[in-house]
Amino acid sequence: MVICCTMSYDLVSDPLALGTDEMESALLERDKVGVQDFVLLNNHLSLDEFIENLEKRFKHDLIYTYIGPVLVSVNPYKDLPIYSEQVMGTYKSEDFYELPPHVFALSDAAFRYMLEENRDQCVLISGESGAGKTEASKKILQYIARASRHSQEVEDVKERLLESNPLLEAFGNAKTNRNDNSSRFGKYMDIQFDFQGVPVGGHILNYLLEKSRVVGHAPGERNFHIFYELLNSNDVVLLEKLCLSSDPQRVCVSESEFCIFLQTPCNYRTHLDGQSSQVTVNDTNMFKVVRNALDVCDFTPEKQQDLFAIVACVLHLGNLQFVQERGSRTQISDEKNVAIISKLLGCDENILFAALLNRTVAAKGDEVKTPLSVEQAYQARDALAKAVYDRMFTWLVQRINDSLTSKHLCEMMQRKERRTLFGLLDIYGFEIFENNGFEQFCINYCNEKLQQLFIELTLKSEQDEYLREGIEWEPVEYFNNKIICDLIEAKPMGIIAIMDEECVRPGDPTDETFLTKMSNNIGGHLHFTSHETADKSTRKKLGRTEFKLKHYAGDVTYFIKGFLEKNNDLLFRDLKKVMTQTTNSVTLDMFTDKELENKKRPDSAATSFKQSLSQLMTILMSKEPSYVRCIKPNDSKRSSIFSRSIVEHQVKYLGLMENLRVRRAGFAYRRPHKFFLQRYKSLCPDTWPQYSGTDKEGVQVLVDHLSYQPDDYKIGNTKIFIRLPKVLFATEELFAARKHELATSIQAKFKGHYQRKSYLRMKVAVIMIAKHWRRVLAKRLLEKRKWATLVVRKYIKGFILRNEPECEENKGFIHFTRYNYLIRLRDSLPKTVLDKSWPQAPRLVQEANDYMRELVMSNMVRKYCNTISPERKSQMELKVLAESIFKGQKSSYSARVKDLFSLYTPADHIVGLQGISGLNQLHTQVFSKLNKKLDPPVEIVYACPAVKFDRNGYKNRDRLFMLADNAIYLVAEKKEIKDIILLDVLKGVSVSPFSDNILVLHLNQTDNGVKGDVILQTPNVYETCTMIAMQCKDSQLINVISEGVIKHVLKTGKEGMIEFSTGPVAKTVKGKNGNLCVISSA
Secondary structure, three states: OOOOOOOEOOOOOOHHHOOHHHHHHHHHHHEOOOOOEHHHOOOOOOHHHHHHHHHHHHHOOOOEEEEOOEEEEEOOOOOOOOOOHHHHHHHOOOOOOOOOOOHHHHHHHHHHHHHHHOOOEEEEEEOOOOOOHHHHHHHHHHHHHHHOOOOHHHHHHHHHHHHHHHHHHHHHEEOOOOOOOEEOOEEEEEEEEOOOOOEEEEEEEEEOOOHHHHOOOOOOOOOEHHHHHHHOOOOHHHHHHOOOOOOOOEEEEOOOOEEEEOOOOOOOOOOOOOOOOOOOOOHHHHHHHHHHHHHHOOOOHHHHHHHHHHHHHHHHHOOOOEEEOOOOOEEEOOOHHHHHHHHHHOOOHHHHHHHHHEEEEEEOOEEEEEEOOHHHHHHHHHHHHHHHHHHHHHHHHHHHHHHOEOHHHHHHHHHOOOOEEEEEEEOOOOOOOOOEOHHHHHHHHHHHHHHHHHHHHHHHHHHHHHHHHOOOOOOOOOOOOHHHHHHHHOOOOOHHHHHHHHHHOOOOOOHHHHHHHHHHHHOOOOOEEEOOOOOHHHHOOOOOOEEEEEEOOEEEEEEOOOHHHHHHOOOOHHHHHHHHOOOOHHHHHHOOHHHHHOOOOOOOHHHHHHHHHHHHHHHHHOOEEEEEEEEOOOOOOOOOOOOHHHHHHHHHHOOHHHHHHHHHHOOOEEEEHHHHHHHHHHHOOOOOOOOOOOHHHHHHHHHHHOOOOHHHEEEOOOEEEEOOHHHHHHHHHHHHHHHHHHHHHHHHHHHHHHHHHHHHHHHHHHHHHHHHHHHHHHHHHHHHHHHHHHHHHHHHHHHHOOOOOOOOOOHHHHHHHHHHHHHHHHHOOOOOOOOOOOOOOOHHHHHHHHHHHHHHHHHHHHHHHHHOOHHHHHHHHHHHHHHHHHOOOOOOHHHHOOOOOOOEOOOOOOOOOOOOOOHHHHHHHHHOOHHHHOOOOOOEEEEEEEEEEOOOOOOEEEEEEEEEOOEEEEEOHHHOEEEEEEHHHEEEEEEOOOOOOEEEEEEOHHHHOOOOOEEEEOOOHHHHHHHHHHHHOOHHHEEEOOOOEEEEEOOOOOEEEEEEEEEOOOEEEEOOOOOEEEEEEO
16 A cells, blocks of 8 residues: 555546546646545544535545545446546556546556455445445446456457446346436456456356345336336337237237236336336347347357246236136136246146146145135245246356356366456445335345444454554444344344244244244344334334334334245245246256255245355455445435435444544554565665565564654564555655666576576587588488499490490480480570581481471571561562572672662663652653553563663663563653563573673564664663563573673674673773673773
8 A cells, every 4th residue: 555645636528638648637636625535634533524525525526535445436426537448548557546536546456466466356345225336346347357468368258247247237237216227136246367467257146136126116116127128129029029019018919919008906017107217228228238248148049039038927927817706716817928928938838827826735745736815826926926037137147157257267277277366246235215124134234244344354353453463552443233243143043043933933923923033032132123122202113013123324124024925935836847847948947857856945035145145255355355435425316416414324334434543543554574575675785685584573674774764664573564655655666666676687697597508508409410410411422422423334334335226224325415415406506597507416316416407497497487578578589589690600799699689770860760769650750651552551660770782883872771571661861762672572681700780682583673682781780680580480591601702683683792801990892893892890
């Protein structure tokens, strides 16, 4: 525990808009009203000052105040913005008194203490009905879910823990005149954690469900929530299956379209008669919440259907009417309700009908059926309704517990690992109604036990501890309610013992005889009063069927009627037997055949409750408790009213003033010497790391070193007591700083030790690996050498036998030779068709080599040809033709091989032929008139400039040589066609073997009319000759003479000669002998 600050808290209107630091500032800024810890009151003995501080804070929506570690909570009856995720994050891992009082602060302190000290924790929430206990338990559960660790399985457990609340509230809570959501049962929940603080499961214990509410409740109140939520669910399909109507005033029997109104006098279910105050809960929405909770807690659709069938069964039981006509047995007025009930439970209608109207009595070994009176029939019906609903609720809790058992928890239980528990007790508060019956007696008895536990743990035990430890102490007077607990539970003369004895007494025991017996046996007890034992003034207020108990919370008058009946809580054996024969899966779990076989009388309701409370007290005593004391500010459930008288009464009976006085007079912190020394010994050099003396001496040395003031602490016989939280808080701060130093030192030592061990392990590992690796490498080398030897031997032998036919000895060598040859061939293949190189091939593959060479060349030629355009192909064909004619025949041909043929060479030096750029234009301008007369028209395929030598005297004249498809045309100036030579009369073309450009066209003189041969000189002699051969389709037409003379026919028919020679200067002249002399350059 640490010191309580005088600052308090506030929450801004929108806390979600703030960061963590801003949130803390906002929390601390607002609480400047009153004090946040009653220990800081100036006059801690004044009840008025205590109430005034509560009222001040309540008016400012400051509902939480401390009394040391005890949290006092005042119900605000409205929603406050102090429970958001951000607020929870602000309180997480903060010291208890660092931030203003809050239920989250108490939850966080208990949760962290559980993890750090490995001690089970429990939070005890007490207060009157309507003081806010249920809401406080919800907030604590939400915080624990938020603060614990996260994983998918953990999230499932958390969700089930949270969703179990609305589920149990729907079936176990009801609206009373003091509380719209009053718990009508006691609940203790244990959340189980592993060593890391991960929630691994949970377990819920339920106590004394107020099942009498099923068959009746006070005016202005409601039955259990689930009835209204089911009827207002708007689930038409479900309601039809259950034979219910969404009309809250009736239950429908759909098979016969018959309705029975629920407002008949016998109807116990809803009492929706307008007398209850306005309910603020939306039943339709809450039913959706219940269905979702059932899904989360692993209730199958079939189980849910059976569960709601039981709820509907209770509703229909409330509509059973019993009548007895004169002289006849008791009958059920409308038997169709029995049919509905049997259908919902899955039992035989006739058996159920008989069990509702008869009772089997055992007499001297025989069983006799006795008909029931109308009153007994109603009692049997009510007993069945209560039993079914009560056992259904117990079954519901068991199923929730099953869903809270996670796989991780089962594994921990198998390994017997330790688990820490966080308990949460939410049980009904002290109740004082206008008519108090058996239920209020049990509830107030439970609160007496809890108050006794509170006294034991916070007041009496604290004072006793000071005396045991030899600490000077001024005793604080307080009321010990043990005397009241003994009055109720003591044997043989406690109220419960007398009631049980009266229930089993032979004869005809009644509630009145029970009251008389109490008056005779305990009438003299100071805390018991009846009409017989009271004085005259008290008798005027106390009826003859009433008795009064003086509880710690005040005097309560109980109405005796119904005590014995409710304590007996008997269900006729016939009805039990019917329940064991149902097909509803829930009732089969609730009613077993073993129950019928057991002839022993069951414990009474009060005794069972006392035993459950005893077990609960044992559980709570085994844990470290934290307390939330809830106070309601008024009885009207309004947010703005603070009734001092009502609050003062609660402050008194809750023992808050005594608790305050103990806190002010005592010590805030105490721990055994061994624990304190073990925890803080590192803060003193003399006690670290080990102290050689006793633990008590070591503690004294430690506190001296820490400079504790004498008034700050006391050392007892076995424990040290620290008065002020601030002293421990300062010590904790020193310890927190010291832990970092120790952690650093330990970390350094451990790192060195760990690295040393790692180094040695790695060294050994390296040596082992190296040894084995060297062995592996040596084995691999040996195998490789063996293999290499075999291969070399095989290839040598194969080389020797390489010329022999293929066999086992030379097969490998032959294959390798072929493979090697193919690899070399792949890397040295020719790249172009002109590349004629080819690698040398071994004799073994000579045949394949020749074939592949031919194949590769053919493939290259094919690829090359595929890439040639038509124009290029035409050119190449001309070049091939020219090569076949001139290669090796004419000396200047080799120089012209690289030049492509030109189909048209302009003759701009001839008048009238300037500017003609192509064959088409030439054809148009020269043959436009001639084509009109010819059929088909002339088509020019080749043209070039030429010089014509007259056949009489060799005079030269400029002409344009034009080759058409069937003739040769020589065009002079002004586009005049001078000569037309038909290709049909062409006998041949002669050229010299020298580099001159002379060609002679030899003509058939008969057809030509003895005009003589044509002598031409053209710069394109190779193209001209090739084109003539191409057009005539005869390469033999071109003749390259081997001698230096070409004979030709003159115009007169005589023979002329052209002499060819070489010289330094090329020229063409007429010789002295009359021949044409052509000199070409050498």
